[in-house]
Amino acid sequence: MSEDYLLFHQPWLGKEEEREIVDTLRSGWITTGPKTKKFEQEFARYTKAKYALGLNSCTAALHLSLIAAGVKEGDEVITTPITFASTANVIIHQGAKPVFVDVEPDTLNIDPERIEERITKKTKAIIPVHFAGYPADMDRIIEIAQRHNLVVIEDAAHSIEAEYKGKKIGSIGDMTCFSFYATKNITTGEGGMLTTNNREWAEKISMLSLHGISRDAWKRYGKDGYKHWDIIYPGYKYNMFDLQAALGLAQLKKIEEFWQTRKKYTQIYREAFEDIPQIQVLSERGDIRHSYHLFVIIVKTEELRADRDTIMNEIQREGVGIGIHFRAVHLHPYYRETFGFKKGMLPNAEYAGERVISLPLYPRMSKEDVQGVISVVKGVIERF
Ligand SMILES: Cc1ncc(COP(=O)(O)O)c(C=O)c1O
Incomplete structure (x- = not known):
């Protein structure tokens, strides 16, 4: 990188x-x-x-x-x-x-x-x-x-x-x-x-x-x-x-030029991660134009020996900034305390909320940066 x-x-x-x-x-x-x-x-x-x-x-x-x-x-x-x-x-x-x-x-x-x-x-x-x-x-x-x-x-x-x-x-x-x-x-x-x-x-x-x-x-x-x-x-x-x-x-x-670059990087990420059994990439279907704002992976922690936060910390330690989009809102303290929302209510959101990691995706990155992110993420997943 x-x-x-x-x-x-x-x-x-x-x-x-x-x-x-x-x-x-x-x-x-x-x-x-x-x-x-x-x-x-x-x-x-x-x-x-x-x-x-x-x-x-x-x-x-x-x-x-x-x-x-x-x-x-x-x-x-x-x-x-x-x-x-x-x-x-x-x-x-x-x-x-x-x-x-x-x-x-x-x-x-x-x-x-x-x-x-x-x-x-x-x-x-x-x-x-x-x-x-x-x-x-x-x-x-x-x-x-x-x-x-x-x-x-x-x-x-x-x-x-x-x-x-x-x-x-x-x-x-x-x-x-x-x-x-x-x-x-x-x-x-x-x-x-x-x-x-x-x-x-x-x-x-x-x-x-x-x-x-x-x-x-x-x-x-x-x-x-x-x-x-x-x-x-x-x-x-x-x-x-x-x-x-x-x-x-x-x-x-510059919006379309930015979009083209993010689209290209998304394709590189998708191809790199699609066949890794411990990683789920999000689906695209139908007559849709994606804006490619985030590249989100769902780390299947049930198939690993570490939770998302451990993996996230390792990726960062190896030089890649990440984002989390998002931990499920209904489980945040205000929402739990005010409305009595509990774990188990919204299983798909809760599963994803504990496993998502967003990887860098922006036109100021180079193709080499994208390859660098892929090798860091793959390396971390392999270790766990
Ligand atoms: C899904 C979603 N909705 C709303 C917002 C709020 O946007 P703003 O910071 O412009 O108020 C954000 C910002 O990150 C977002 O990701």
């Missing part, structure tokens, strides 16, 4: 990002303004959504989606336990209860066959997560949602480039939430985007994202003179600002 320690992720930031940032600094407008608008327009074009709203995180997008969907105290929201904290936490922020449905063992996406049995009179929304960049079974999920009058909010933090049966992620569900966090496929440092085809929701979310006031600063201080604003709702400070959008504009131009 080219370095002594290969980091789990490093963003690719170059001259184009520098130019956009300098241009923004010199423009005199650094908060939400023209660059944010431009990034929103270009992102809407990329995802083929009618509306795209720049926000300061995917977490903010998920939270505002739930508010727009009318989720409130006492309601229930169905989601997957194999996700990041925020997918579930925002449900709690609305005073609602997260209802976790087990995942498919081969994709780690929410299992549509198990959704309906968890729907009650209180259920208001479903949040599927396109885990690792591989879209969940949206046809089945939307069909169930329509039958039960539920809103579908997609957590697409991993899946900007993904497509499901020829449709771009971002143009399918009621609302879709994206992340531009530092480790994501394109980054603005921190940042997020919400897409929807529903004008009413787009307008509401835009208002909610900036204090719930009736017009944004950009327009308030425009050439036409000062305009008064009104508080329509006690909103949030969730807006994206132009320095973030400057990075986003430059990154969006």
Whole structure:
């Protein structure tokens, strides 16, 4: 490998990002303004959504989606336990209860066959997560949602480039939430985007994202003179600002090139690990475009003499940074203590949660780095 320690992720930031940032600094407008608008327009074009709203995180997008969907105290929201904290936490922020449905063992996406049995009179929304960049079974999920009058909010933090049966992620569900966090496929440092085809929701979310006031600063201080604003709702400070959008504009131009490299590296990883009996790689099936955000292996510890954490520590000791996506959310202390969730409730998620390891996958790595990761992982597995 080219370095002594290969980091789990490093963003690719170059001259184009520098130019956009300098241009923004010199423009005199650094908060939400023209660059944010431009990034929103270009992102809407990329995802083929009618509306795209720049926000300061995917977490903010998920939270505002739930508010727009009318989720409130006492309601229930169905989601997957194999996700990041925020997918579930925002449900709690609305005073609602997260209802976790087990995942498919081969994709780690929410299992549509198990959704309906968890729907009650209180259920208001479903949040599927396109885990690792591989879209969940949206046809089945939307069909169930329509039958039960539920809103579908997609957590697409991993899946900007993904497509499901020829449709771009971002143009399918009621609302879709994206992340531009530092480790994501394109980054603005921190940042997020919400897409929807529903004008009413787009307008509401835009208002909610900036204090719930009736017009944004950009327009308030425009050439036409000062305009008064009104508080329509006690909103949030969730807006994206132009320095973030400057990075986003430059990154969006490189998105397909980044994707091609991650696709190539994924194929090398798949071929290397597919025939190793102690390792499970995730399935791909159907008419799907994967965004190749993560390369996740499931280490079959029942066939080894070590648990996942021992293997993970060995891999790191030998110079490879790793990630864990994810330990099952329902078993985290807050969720256990508040809702009484226990081990045994969601066997597929629990099995995977104790065995997953994500390997480095990003365009700043070289092919030699990928080969280096493979030989470290194989070596560690052989020793146990
Ligand atoms: C599945 C998933 N959802 C949501 C988020 C939250 O994204 P953000 O950090 O932009 O709020 C993440 C971030 O890692 C994630 O992996």
